[in-house]
Amino acid sequence: MKKVIAIAVLFISSIGFSQIKVVETVPVEKLGRVNNNFYVQKIGDEFTFFYTTVQSDDEEAALKAFTFKNVDNAYQSLYGIISKGFTSSPLNDVKLELPNNFVWLHYIASSDKTTVQFMVSNKEATSTHISEPLSKEQVEKLFQKS
Numbered sequence: 001m002k003k004v005i006a007i008a009v010l011f012i013s014s015i016g017f018s019q020i021k022v023v024e025t026v027p028v029e030k031l032g033r034v035n036n037n038f039y040v041q042k043i044g045d046e047f048t049f050f051y052t053t054v055q056s057d058d059e060e061a062a063l064k065a066f067t068f069k070n071v072d073n074a075y076q077s078l079y080g081i082i083s084k085g086f087t088s089s090p091l092n093d094v095k096l097e098l099p100n101n102f103v104w105l106h107y108i109a110s111s112d113k114t115t116v117q118f119m120v121s122n123k124e125a126t127s128t129h130i131s132e133p134l135s136k137e138q139v140e141k142l143f144q145k146s
Helices: 002-016 074-087 136-142
Strands: 028-034 038-043 046-052 063-069 094-097 101-109 114-122 128-130
Touching: 028 136, 038 136, 046 114, 063 114, 074 094, 074 101, 074 114, 074 136
Parallel strands: none
Antiparallel strands: 028 038, 038 046, 046 063, 094 101, 101 114, 114 128
């Protein structure tokens, strides 16, 4: 009887104090991608945009990101804001406020096409990271509209 109780106590204590726990995860959806420089992924209701910067320092050339939740269809609203910027006259920068970042959409008009750059500044940091320029076609590919 003592052995049965001892085994039961050991069994119960090993279950209660195990080192490995299974944590429920949310699947990661990979959305649009433009080359290897810009892509979007969705985890639950959060969208994360990953981009490489155009700064020349090796430390600054690392992959950067900004994230926001899809509250009130924010993902589609962002696409609409970016798309409308390509056709506005004159081209004006658009400043967006996200929970942790400020994002400027900087439009550049040249003789053959108009491009947009994302200029991302963390609300707590003083540095700004600038993405490579994207054409309207690349923005459509990024948002999976083409």
